[in-house]
Amino acid sequence: MRTVFLLTALAATGCLNQLIPPHASPSNPNVPVTIDLPSIPDDVFFALKAPADAHAELCANDGSHPMFPNDADQITKAFCQDLVPGGSMPQPTGLADLLQLLGLDFKDPNGGNGTGGNPAFAVLGHSSALTARNVSALTPTAFVFTPPPTDGSKPSGYVFLAYDPGEQFVEVAAHDPVADAVNLYLVLFDKACKSAPGGCAWNDLLTPNLITGWSNVRIYESTTSLNDTVADCRQCHAPKDSGPTMLRMQENVAPFTHWFSNATSGGKSLLKDFHAAHGTAEDYVPIPAALMDKSDPAQFAQLVGQAGFATQPNAFDSAIIESQLAAVGSSVTWQAIYDHAVAGQFIAPPYHDVKVTDTAKLTNMTQIYQQWMGGKADLPDIRDVFLDEALRDLSFAPKAGLDGRGLLTQMCQQCHNANLDPTISRDKFLVDQLDQMTRAEKDVAITRLDPNEQTFKRMPPLLFHTITQAERDLMIAELQQ
Numbered sequence: 001m002r003t004v005f006l007l008t009a010l011a012a013t014g015c016l017n018q019l020i021p022p023h024a025s026p027s028n029p030n031v032p033v034t035i036d037l038p039s040i041p042d043d044v045f046f047a048l049k050a051p052a053d054a055h056a057e058l059c060a061n062d063g064s065h066p067m068f069p070n071d072a073d074q075i076t077k078a079f080c081q082d083l084v085p086g087g088s089m090p091q092p093t094g095l096a097d098l099l100q101l102l103g104l105d106f107k108d109p110n111g112g113n114g115t116g117g118n119p120a121f122a123v124l125g126h127s128s129a130l131t132a133r134n135v136s137a138l139t140p141t142a143f144v145f146t147p148p149p150t151d152g153s154k155p156s157g158y159v160f161l162a163y164d165p166g167e168q169f170v171e172v173a174a175h176d177p178v179a180d181a182v183n184l185y186l187v188l189f190d191k192a193c194k195s196a197p198g199g200c201a202w203n204d205l206l207t208p209n210l211i212t213g214w215s216n217v218r219i220y221e222s223t224t225s226l227n228d229t230v231a232d233c234r235q236c237h238a239p240k241d242s243g244p245t246m247l248r249m250q251e252n253v254a255p256f257t258h259w260f261s262n263a264t265s266g267g268k269s270l271l272k273d274f275h276a277a278h279g280t281a282e283d284y285v286p287i288p289a290a291l292m293d294k295s296d297p298a299q300f301a302q303l304v305g306q307a308g309f310a311t312q313p314n315a316f317d318s319a320i321i322e323s324q325l326a327a328v329g330s331s332v333t334w335q336a337i338y339d340h341a342v343a344g345q346f347i348a349p350p351y352h353d354v355k356v357t358d359t360a361k362l363t364n365m366t367q368i369y370q371q372w373m374g375g376k377a378d379l380p381d382i383r384d385v386f387l388d389e390a391l392r393d394l395s396f397a398p399k400a401g402l403d404g405r406g407l408l409t410q411m412c413q414q415c416h417n418a419n420l421d422p423t424i425s426r427d428k429f430l431v432d433q434l435d436q437m438t439r440a441e442k443d444v445a446i447t448r449l450d451p452n453e454q455t456f457k458r459m460p461p462l463l464f465h466t467i468t469q470a471e472r473d474l475m476i477a478e479l480q481q
Helices: 051-058 074-079 095-101 265-278 289-294 297-309 318-328 332-342 359-373 404-412 431-436 439-448 469-479
Strands: 120-124 141-145 159-163 169-176 181-190 215-221
Touching: 051 074, 051 215, 074 095, 074 169, 074 181, 095 159, 120 289, 120 297, 141 297, 265 289, 265 359, 318 332, 332 404, 404 431, 404 469, 439 469
Parallel strands: none
Antiparallel strands: 120 141, 141 159, 159 169, 169 181, 181 215
């Protein structure tokens, strides 16, 4: 079994792009002149191994576990039972099966958060992870995890599961008690619509329909071929490849600005936006409807801290940032961590304000979702609700006024720097060593900036960033030197 890294990743989906409303030409100078939507290329995972080979890789014992797989982390233990006499590999047909295998199933849908046999959970309305451009109060990320030990001790054998609607995957982080290491996995699955003419519709992917009818479930470790795709998680969870893997929670102090919570004004506001669309009776899987308002980011922070990851790179101090914004309308603390990200030193910070959504867009998509629930409308991609004038501060678009090198640094260096895995092909293009790059390597990078490129080769990936043609031209001109 290989040590792996948590990643928030991509999945190829059949998209009804024609149903997404186009963005109008902006008059605000802070709004990018053109805004690409965060589409995902169909071939993003073309290099992954076949399911049987991925399973063999997952279940390869490295010799450090004398009772393998039963003394390994929970996902390896659950899915490698075919190595045990009389055992078999499970075939989950939906999220409920997977949660049960991981010990994260809700025993009491009307009970508590992390009590009475229930797992702990927290819901995030704005993310700085790989799928950040699709996460909002309308389609938040749900985290379900092992409750932290109440005595404050270091947890052992814990499990995290992250769920985002719209993607045919879930992410799992599982602690290996023998190695005392965090292993992180991408669990891919197929819906029947994937092979249907036209592929999956948003009705299949952005509703509770997503969590049932799974087939071809397979698990990939990010240190394998997944590591050499745009879904590699090391830029976030192991920013120095030689260092330890870490769990990430940038907003790990109260009031947890972008997390759903009935204990904070911002958290209540996000819950209100969520309920306006989903009501109070719809399960936001994997979280039962009756428990949604009990989302508790403090438990998430507690487990991350007790696991040894309380100190976060480029952390977002919610209390200080919110107090500065309330006092003077801006935050020097937030500006400092944003500038660090622009300089290519850290991953992007979360947005400085609670809301990342445009009121008109959110209202429109909320109404459309309500109509769909009532059986009266087709569903478009309801995730397109972001405030266009916030895209630069969200780091979805680059800081205004950067030159070509500055644009390459902010848009590309997080994934292309010398601190990451030197054995993968992406390491041939290192923004922090741009002056040492060969002409041939720069020319390859220029071809990747072609806006007509629709494959996994397109850079920067649309799921992460949007750039204007003028910004693209500046980046190309820098690479032509």
